[in-house]
Amino acid sequence: MRVSGHGGNHAVAVAQRHGVNVMFTLSGGHVFPLYDAAVKGPTPMRLIDVRHEQSAVFAAEATGRLTRDPGLAVVTAGPGVTNSVSAVTSAWFNGAPLVVLAGRAPDYLWGSGALQEMDHVPLMAPVTKQAATVHDKLAIASSVNDAFILAATPRRGPVFLDFPLETIYDQAEAEVSDTVFASTAGPAPDAGLIAEAARLLASARRPVLVLGSDVWLGRAEAAALACAEELRLPVITNGQARGVLPQGHELLVTRARGVALAGADLVIVVGTPLDFRLKYGRFGSKDSPAAVVHVADSPDGLARHCPLAAGVAGDLTAFFTALAGQASSVADPGWLARLQDAVRASVAADAPLLESDADPIHPVRVYGELLKTLEDDAVVIGDGGDFVSFAGRHVEPRKPGGWLDPGPFGCLGTGLGYAAGARVARPSSQVVLLLGDGAAGLSLMDVDTLVRHRLPVVMVCGNNGGWGLEKWPMRAMFGYDVAADLTPGTRYDEVVRALGGAGELVTSPGQIGPALGRAFDSGVPYLVNVITDPEVEYPRTTTGV
Ligand SMILES: Cc1ncc(C[n+]2csc(CCOP(=O)(O)OP(=O)(O)O)c2C)c(N)n1
Numbered sequence: 001m002r003v004s005g006h007g008g009n010h011a012v013a014v015a016q017r018h019g020v021n022v023m024f025t026l027s028g029g030h031v032f033p034l035y036d037a038a039v040k041g042p043t044p045m046r047l048i049d050v051r052h053e054q055s056a057v058f059a060a061e062a063t064g065r066l067t068r069d070p071g072l073a074v075v076t077a078g079p080g081v082t083n084s085v086s087a088v089t090s091a092w093f094n095g096a097p098l099v100v101l102a103g104r105a106p107d108y109l110w111g112s113g114a115l116q117e118m119d120h121v122p123l124m125a126p127v128t129k130q131a132a133t134v135h136d137k138l139a140i141a142s143s144v145n146d147a148f149i150l151a152a153t154p155r156r157g158p159v160f161l162d163f164p165l166e167t168i169y170d171q172a173e174a175e176v177s178d179t180v181f182a183s184t185a186g187p188a189p190d191a192g193l194i195a196e197a198a199r200l201l202a203s204a205r206r207p208v209l210v211l212g213s214d215v216w217l218g219r220a221e222a223a224a225l226a227c228a229e230e231l232r233l234p235v236i237t238n239g240q241a242r243g244v245l246p247q248g249h250e251l252l253v254t255r256a257r258g259v260a261l262a263g264a265d266l267v268i269v270v271g272t273p274l275d276f277r278l279k280y281g282r283f284g285s286k287d288s289p290a291a292v293v294h295v296a297d298s299p300d301g302l303a304r305h306c307p308l309a310a311g312v313a314g315d316l317t318a319f320f321t322a323l324a325g326q327a328s329s330v331a332d333p334g335w336l337a338r339l340q341d342a343v344r345a346s347v348a349a350d351a352p353l354l355e356s357d358a359d360p361i362h363p364v365r366v367y368g369e370l371l372k373t374l375e376d377d378a379v380v381i382g383d384g385g386d387f388v389s390f391a392g393r394h395v396e397p398r399k400p401g402g403w404l405d406p407g408p409f410g411c412l413g414t415g416l417g418y419a420a421g422a423r424v425a426r427p428s429s430q431v432v433l434l435l436g437d438g439a440a441g442l443s444l445m446d447v448d449t450l451v452r453h454r455l456p457v458v459m460v461c462g463n464n465g466g467w468g469l470e471k472w473p474m475r476a477m478f479g480y481d482v483a484a485d486l487t488p489g490t491r492y493d494e495v496v497r498a499l500g501g502a503g504e505l506v507t508s509p510g511q512i513g514p515a516l517g518r519a520f521d522s523g524v525p526y527l528v529n530v531i532t533d534p535e536v537e538y539p540r541t542t543t544g545v
C-alpha cells in the first residue's frame with residue numbers, strides 16, 4: 001500500500017486499513033494533520049471530539065472492547081497525553097485493543113523549551129504494550145500498521161505512538177506492508193498441558209469453570225459455552241464474559257460464587273487474571289485447597305503469585321475445543337445441584353429488594369425497574385461505587401460483550417467516554433450508563449459530546465449524595481468518615497439539560513419505571529436522576545484493599 005501527503009494522511013490511511021472508522025480526540029495544533037486526513041482523505045473518517053482527553057481514550061477503549069478490533073484515540077502533545085494516562089492504564093489492565101496517537105514537540109527544537117515539550121514515552125511505557133516516538137516521516141505508516149497489529153495480538157492492549165511536529169506535518173511518500181492483521185488467534189496451546197487439565201478434570205468431584213473478559217475479546221465465547229455444556233461444568237462469569245452463559249442458564253452459578261469457589265476441588269480459570277476479584281487464585285478451604293488451572297491467551301497472562309496445578313497459554317477457542325474433546329467429568333452430581341440451590345436461594349432472597357417500595361428509594365429498586373426494559377443486546381456500562389456493585393449483582397446479561405465495567409484498575413470517570421464509544425460501536429442497541437453521583441462528576445461534561453454528535457444514551461444516576469463505596473469502609477475502619485459527602489439532591493439532570501440533553505428527577509419508587517420509559521423513548525442523551533437512600537450500603541465482603 002502506497003501512502004502520500006503529510007504524515008496525518010499516512011497514519012489515517014493505515015488505521016482505515018485496520019477497520020477504524022472513528023477517531024476520538026480533543027484538539028491541539030500538534031495533531032491537525034490527523035484531522036485533515038480524517039476529513040479530507042479519500043475516505044473520510046468520523047471524528048468525535050470530546051471535552052477531556054480521558055473521555056476520548058475511554059471511548060476508543062470501549063469501541064475496542066465491544067467490537068474486539070482496536071479503537072483509535074488522538075491526543076495533543078503534553079497535557080493531552082498526561083490527561084490520557086488513567087484511561088490508557090484502564091485499557092492496559094483490561095487487555096483492550098487500543099491505539100493512541102499523539103502529537104509531540106518538534107525534534108529540531110528539542111531541548112529549547114518548545115510548547116508542551118516533554119518526553120511522553122517513559123510515562124506511557126509501563127501501561128502500554130509499546131510506547132514509541134516516530135522520528136522518521138517515512139516510518140509513520142509502517143509504525144502505525146505495527147501498532148494496530150500489536151494492539152490486537154493477545155494479550156491485547158494499548159499501543160502509544162507520538163509524532164514530532166515536523167514528522168507529522170511534512171509531506172512524504174511511503175510504502176506500507178500489505179500484511180494487515182487478519183486473525184486474532186494466539187499461539188496454539190500446548191497439547192500436553194491441555195491433557196493435564198483434562199486429567200485433573202477427570203478426577204475432580206467439585207469442578208468450577210471461571211470465564212473472564214479475554215474469552216469475549218478473543219472471540220472464544222461459543223467454544224466456552226459448548227465446552228461447559230459438554231462437560232456440564234458449573235460456570236462463573238466475570239467482566240465481559242458475563243452473558244457467555246445467558247441469564248438463567250442451568251450451569252450459570254455466578255450468583256453462588258462464594259459457595260462455588262470455597263467448595264470447589266478444581267477451579268479452571270480462563271481469560272482473566274487471578275487477581276483480587278478471584279481471591280488471588282486461592283480457592284477451596286484451608287484444609288483442602290482447590291487445584292487451580294489457569295488458562296490465558298498469552299504466556300505473560302499466567303499467574304506467578306500462586307501455585308497452579310497447570311498453566312496453559314494460547315488460543316482460548318483451541319483450549320475449549322480440545323478440553324471438551326478429551327475430558328470427561330466425574331463430578332459429584334450433588335455438586336451442581338447444591339450450587340443451583342444456592343443460586344435459587346440468592347435470587348429469592350434478593351427478589352423483595354428489586355420490588356422495594358422503600359422511601360427514600362433503595363438503589364436495588366432501580367434495577368428491578370431497569371430489568372423490565374432492558375433488551376437482550378443492551379450495552380450496560382457501570383461507573384461508580386456501591387450503585388454499580390448492586391448492578392453487578394442484579395443485572396445478569398443475556399448476551400456476552402454487553403457489560404462494560406471499569407475492570408480491575410477500577411477507575412472512576414469511564415462513564416461518558418465508554419457511553420460515547422458504546423453508542424458508536426452498537427448504533428442500534430440500547431446503551432445504558434449507570435452512574436454514581438460521585439463518578440458522574442468525573443466525566444459528566446462529556447454529555448456535551450453526546451449532544452453535539454447525536455449519540456443518544458440513557459444515563460441513570462444513583463444519587464446518594466456521597467462517595468458511598470468509600471464512606472462505609474472508612475466508617476468501619478475509623479469509626480467516622482470524612483471527605484465522603486457530596487451535596488444531597490444535586491440536579492445532575494439539570495446539568496444534562498443545560499448541555500442540550502434531557503432528564504428528570506426521580507424521588508419515589510413508582511416514578512422510576514415511567515422515567516426510564518421516557519428516557520429510552522427520547523432518542524437523546526437523557527439522565528434519570530434517582531435520589532436513593534444515603535443509608536444503604538452495598539454488602540461487601542472485600543474492599544480489594
Ligand atoms: C479515579 C478514582 N478516584 C477514586 C476512586 C476511589 N473510589 C472508588 S468507589 C468511590 C466512590 C464512588 O462514589 P459514587 O460514584 O457516588 O458511587 P456510590 O458508591 O456512592 O454508589 C471512590 C471515591 C477510584 N476508584 N477512582
Ligand SMILES: [Mg+2]
Binds near residue numbers: 438
Ligand atoms: Mg454516590
